[in-house]
Amino acid sequence: MIANHLPAIIPLVFLASALLIPLIGIWKKSFVYPVAILSVLSAACLSVYGFIYVLSYGTINYYFGGWAPPIGIEYVYDPLSSFVAMVINTVSLLVLIHAFRIVPSDLQGRETAYYSVVMLLLTGLNGMIITGDLFNLYVFIEISSLSGYALIAVGEKRAPFAAFRYLIIGTIGASFYLLGIGYLYFMSGTLNMNDLAAILPLINDSPTILVSLILIVVGIGIKMAIFPMHGWLPDSYTYAPTTSSSLIAPIGTKVAAYALMRLLFFVFGVEFFSVELPAADLIAAFACGGIIFGSVMAMAQKEMKRMLAYSSIAQIGYIGLGIGLANPFGFIGAVLHLLNHAFMKACLFLVAGNLRTKAGHSNITLMDDSFRKKYPWTMAAFTVAALSMVGLPPLAGFFSKWYLVLGTIESSRWIYLAVILISSLLNAVYFFRIIEKVYLKSPAKEKQGDEVVVINRDEVVSSMLIPTLILSIGLIVLGILNVVIVDQIYKMMPAGL
Amino acid sequence: MEIFQTYNSVIPFYAVMISLAVVPLIILSDKSPNLREFWTIAAAVLKFILVVSLLPAALEGKEAVYSILEISPRIELALKADQFGIFFALIASGLWIFTSFYSIGYVRGNKEKKQTRYFASFAVCLSATIGIAFAANLLTFIVFYEVLTIATYPLVIHKENKEAIAAGRKYLLYTLSAGVILIAAAGLTYSYTGTLDFTAGGIFNGLNLSQNSVTILFMLFLAGVGVKAGIMPLHSWLPAAMAAPTPVSALLHAVAVVKSGVFGVIRVVGFVFGPDMMSTYGLNNILLVFAGATIILASLLALKQDNLKKRLAYSTVGHLSYIVLGAALLSPSGFTGGIFHIATHATMKITLFFCAGAIYVNLHKENISELNGIGKVMPWTMAAFTIGSMGLAGIPPINGFISKWFLGAGALQADMNIALVILVLSGLLNAGYFFPIIHRAFFCEGKGLEKYGEASALMVAPIVITAFLSILFGIFPDMFFNFFELALSVTNNVMGGL
Numbered sequence: 001m002i003a004n005h006l007p008a009i010i011p012l013v014f015l016a017s018a019l020l021i022p023l024i025g026i027w028k029k030s031f032v033y034p035v036a037i038l039s040v041l042s043a044a045c046l047s048v049y050g051f052i053y054v055l056s057y058g059t060i061n062y063y064f065g066g067w068a069p070p071i072g073i074e075y076v077y078d079p080l081s082s083f084v085a086m087v088i089n090t091v092s093l094l095v096l097i098h099a100f101r102i103v104p105s106d107l108q109g110r111e112t113a114y115y116s117v118v119m120l121l122l123t124g125l126n127g128m129i130i131t132g133d134l135f136n137l138y139v140f141i142e143i144s145s146l147s148g149y150a151l152i153a154v155g156e157k158r159a160p161f162a163a164f165r166y167l168i169i170g171t172i173g174a175s176f177y178l179l180g181i182g183y184l185y186f187m188s189g190t191l192n193m194n195d196l197a198a199i200l201p202l203i204n205d206s207p208t209i210l211v212s213l214i215l216i217v218v219g220i221g222i223k224m225a226i227f228p229m230h231g232w233l234p235d236s237y238t239y240a241p242t243t244s245s246s247l248i249a250p251i252g253t254k255v256a257a258y259a260l261m262r263l264l265f266f267v268f269g270v271e272f273f274s275v276e277l278p279a280a281d282l283i284a285a286f287a288c289g290g291i292i293f294g295s296v297m298a299m300a301q302k303e304m305k306r307m308l309a310y311s312s313i314a315q316i317g318y319i320g321l322g323i324g325l326a327n328p329f330g331f332i333g334a335v336l337h338l339l340n341h342a343f344m345k346a347c348l349f350l351v352a353g354n355l356r357t358k359a360g361h362s363n364i365t366l367m368d369d370s371f372r373k374k375y376p377w378t379m380a381a382f383t384v385a386a387l388s389m390v391g392l393p394p395l396a397g398f399f400s401k402w403y404l405v406l407g408t409i410e411s412s413r414w415i416y417l418a419v420i421l422i423s424s425l426l427n428a429v430y431f432f433r434i435i436e437k438v439y440l441k442s443p444a445k446e447k448q449g450d451e452v453v454v455i456n457r458d459e460v461v462s463s464m465l466i467p468t469l470i471l472s473i474g475l476i477v478l479g480i481l482n483v484v485i486v487d488q489i490y491k492m493m494p495a496g497l
Numbered sequence: 498m499e500i501f502q503t504y505n506s507v508i509p510f511y512a513v514m515i516s517l518a519v520v521p522l523i524i525l526s527d528k529s530p531n532l533r534e535f536w537t538i539a540a541a542v543l544k545f546i547l548v549v550s551l552l553p554a555a556l557e558g559k560e561a562v563y564s565i566l567e568i569s570p571r572i573e574l575a576l577k578a579d580q581f582g583i584f585f586a587l588i589a590s591g592l593w594i595f596t597s598f599y600s601i602g603y604v605r606g607n608k609e610k611k612q613t614r615y616f617a618s619f620a621v622c623l624s625a626t627i628g629i630a631f632a633a634n635l636l637t638f639i640v641f642y643e644v645l646t647i648a649t650y651p652l653v654i655h656k657e658n659k660e661a662i663a664a665g666r667k668y669l670l671y672t673l674s675a676g677v678i679l680i681a682a683a684g685l686t687y688s689y690t691g692t693l694d695f696t697a698g699g700i701f702n703g704l705n706l707s708q709n710s711v712t713i714l715f716m717l718f719l720a721g722v723g724v725k726a727g728i729m730p731l732h733s734w735l736p737a738a739m740a741a742p743t744p745v746s747a748l749l750h751a752v753a754v755v756k757s758g759v760f761g762v763i764r765v766v767g768f769v770f771g772p773d774m775m776s777t778y779g780l781n782n783i784l785l786v787f788a789g790a791t792i793i794l795a796s797l798l799a800l801k802q803d804n805l806k807k808r809l810a811y812s813t814v815g816h817l818s819y820i821v822l823g824a825a826l827l828s829p830s831g832f833t834g835g836i837f838h839i840a841t842h843a844t845m846k847i848t849l850f851f852c853a854g855a856i857y858v859n860l861h862k863e864n865i866s867e868l869n870g871i872g873k874v875m876p877w878t879m880a881a882f883t884i885g886s887m888g889l890a891g892i893p894p895i896n897g898f899i900s901k902w903f904l905g906a907g908a909l910q911a912d913m914n915i916a917l918v919i920l921v922l923s924g925l926l927n928a929g930y931f932f933p934i935i936h937r938a939f940f941c942e943g944k945g946l947e948k949y950g951e952a953s954a955l956m957v958a959p960i961v962i963t964a965f966l967s968i969l970f971g972i973f974p975d976m977f978f979n980f981f982e983l984a985l986s987v988t989n990n991v992m993g994g995l
């Protein structure tokens with residue numbers, strides 16, 4: 001019984017706790033965190049259950065209030081959306097466990113509001129994933145974006161400025177999207193995705209549809225930070241507090257990427273955007289630009305979080321490339337990378353957070369081998385995640401690259417193939433730069449005397465360490481067992497691929 | 498072509514994993530070095546026994562197969578102990594035993610820091626090497642190949658000085674680039690053939706591909722495996738990697754890592770493309786040019802090195818290309834000689850590196866110009882050095898002669914006189930860069946050497962044994978492990994009859 005209502009329950013759990021948290025906060029502040037963690041935990045469990053349920057019993061189409069579409073709003077819980085929901089909620093759970101100690105120290109006294117907004121963000125993201133309605137998607141995009149601006153703005157001194165910039169750019173993106181679906185509604189008279197998918201082939205030679213496709217791709221592309229619409233991202237990720245950046249970086253842009261996939265593959269249709277129009281090619285070309293740009297910029301950064309932010313632009317490029325290839329291997333690569341990158345980036349941002357907590361900074365130029373001695377486990381997790389980012393087997397990152405490589409070969413896109421391979425090497429450069437420092441660079445000597453400074457282990461508390469380690473171990477498991485996941489991705493494959 | 502029977506067996510898997518399994522034990526025994534070294538030795542001996550236990554069946558033409566799991570749809574992470582794999586695994590695991598004893602003597606004699614990391618990385622490297630030897634398909638090969646790259650890195654930078662770190666960067670630059678190129682090559686192969694399984698005689702049978710696409714694919718493969726195989730111009734990481742401690746240079750940069758590269762070349766030539774395709778598309782000529790040029794240039798460069806390890810490194814580059822040349826000849830004798838050279842070069846070169854290490858630990862001398870008269874203080878070491886260098890120059894009855902003889906015969910069989918000229922020339926150059934060292938050691942007067950003697954027994958014993966093995970396998974190439982029979986049989990399978 002409960003399973004049939006899952007599509008509604010998951011976002012509602014978050015919405016309810018977003019509203020409850022301020023009330024509880026007035027009554028008793030110490031209950032805020034448990035409520036937050038409990039709702040993420042239950043959402044994570046529900047979404048795992050939901051994924052298994054959907055795989056065995058098929059897609060759930062949920063009509064809100066019993067109103068059948070196109071009048072009512074439909075939620076679609078199919079293999080793809082249930083999979084992405086599972087990834088998002090699991091990663092959020094780990095990040096929020098990590099938040100237990102770090103949020104009180106980052107944001108003294110503002111925890112209640114912060115957790116409430118986090119829940120709102122997760123409402124928005126889960127809603128974006130599960131909804132089957134274009135306008136509803138817009139609403140959830142706005143919910144997640146607005147809460148995203150707030151989560152970023154509470155960070156360092158320069159964070160409000162970064163958040164404001166994101167707000168301006170993000171609003172433009174959302175408006176583009178709204179305009180796009182306006183045209184679609186105007187042409188087809190429906191906002192339901194399934195309906196639209198059936199109607200579009202009849203009317204898609206109209207230039208209006210083309211314009212709406214462009215507007216939608218650009219609008220979501222801004223949310224996704226696909227090159228060259230990434231301008232808001234580096235500052236936002238850098239200045240946001242640890243928990244915000246560890247939440248938004250791994251899953252925020254991923255959900256936008258998912259929305260793009262959903263709209264292109266399931267609404268517009270593969271045939272339309274890749275064969276009749278060169279949209280797929282353009283997306284792939286921009287994605288490749290982003291891969292190279294992001295990697296090169298990441299090499300130039302001195303601050304770890306900023307480096308990770310640029311690296312995110314590159315990694316989003318991989319997903320964009322997978323979408324743009326519009327063939328089965330590309331799709332597998334994109335979906336798998338969505339999962340792998342969520343794990344990798346979450347792990348890396350948590351590491352950056354651990355370093356900021358303990359060492360007070362995450363400045364790459366100041367790192368030396370005392371870091372390894374003080375934080376051996378944190379740095380071990382970093383190393384695993386970094387090797388996975390570089391794409392070394394048998395870690396997870398290798399396999400998403402492998403499928404993308406097969407995808408580029410299938411479509412004979414040799415330049416894209418070269419881009420993927422070169423970017424692996426660029427990743428190696430900027431990650432080994434840190435690994436080399438942390439493991440090999442002896443600390444700058446104190447000028448007075450030759451006394452040996454004994455460096456003791458000073459690892460972060462276990463509530464921060466364990467999520468970091470789980471994520472890094474997850475990368476090994478995801479890599480080795482990738483076929484299990486890929487077999488499921490075959491079931492998510494849209495018609496026409 | 499002989500039809501192989503396969504049987505399921507976990508032994509190849511155990512053989513790969515045993516050294517990986519002791520890594521946690523090595524790390525946990527950080528505080529008690531003797532226990533820690535016990536784990537290394539135990540793993541080395543067990544690994545060797547496991548590999549040897551696969552040999553009898555392989556000689557009868559049965560191959561042990563073990564599939565670990567699926568790592569890409571329809572491609573499994575699978576191990577197959579075929580004759581060629583066992584051939585390589587025997588050499589790598591056998592010599593690991595000697596290297597382990599030698600390493601203990603070396604790191605203690607030299608008071609190296611971070612010994613635990615050293616032994617742990619070494620164990621991972623050996624797992625990866627045996628994985629490469631037993632890889633049943635290209636993707637499994639790539640997985641272990643990349644693991645080997647990463648596991649070797651801590652050993653290359655072991656000394657943690659500027660030179661070592663620079664060498665580490667160079668090493669990663671070359672090997673990681675090669676890795677991604679190999680991935681591209683594997684992807685292309687998969688899209689052409691739908692399989693990545695190594696099959697004697699090639700997997701492209703019956704496909705009609707254009708000359709350009711085959712040439713490009715081959716060049717990608719060549720770049721992918723050629724870096725570790727030290728094919729010029731991709732060799733320059735190897736002399737730089739000599740910044741590593743000598744046992745690392747001995748086992749990894751004379752046996753495991755570089756031989757994984759040439760092993761890869763032979764896998765590509767014999768088991769991916771196959772001899773027919775190699776000659777139809779003229780790919781063997783490409784290989785021949787690279788191999789021939791490398792042999793001559795590396796030997797010439799070796800002549801000008803004064804640093805002993807660097808000279809040995811360039812000599813390694815040259816000799817690796819003997820093996821590549823053997824593959825490029827595409828004649829049965831040449832192929833056999835090339836494969837057999839994997840074994841012979843291993844015993845000889847490891848002896849030479851061991852000697853260089855013993856000299857370094859004892860006298861702290863690295864340059865050839867300082868070696869006057871050391872033959873008198875380190876007679877055993879320098880006698881072994883003499884045997885090794887005579888073997889590399891191709892003088893009977895040392896095993897280097899046999900592989901060279903077959904390579905020469907192969908050149909005639911293939912009607913490629915130029916290859917024969919290269920071999921003869923390289924033999925002379927080998928003598929040219931090795932004999933002055935022997936001359937200095939035994940016939941020049943040294944100064945200030947009175948207080949020195951041989952290095953510790955832990956180091957001298959492996960040196961003498963490997964030198965002795967070089968002679969033994971030179972006289973009885975089939976002694977103990979039927980190396981020659983294996984090489985012959987692999988050629989049979991690839992070429993289809995001698």
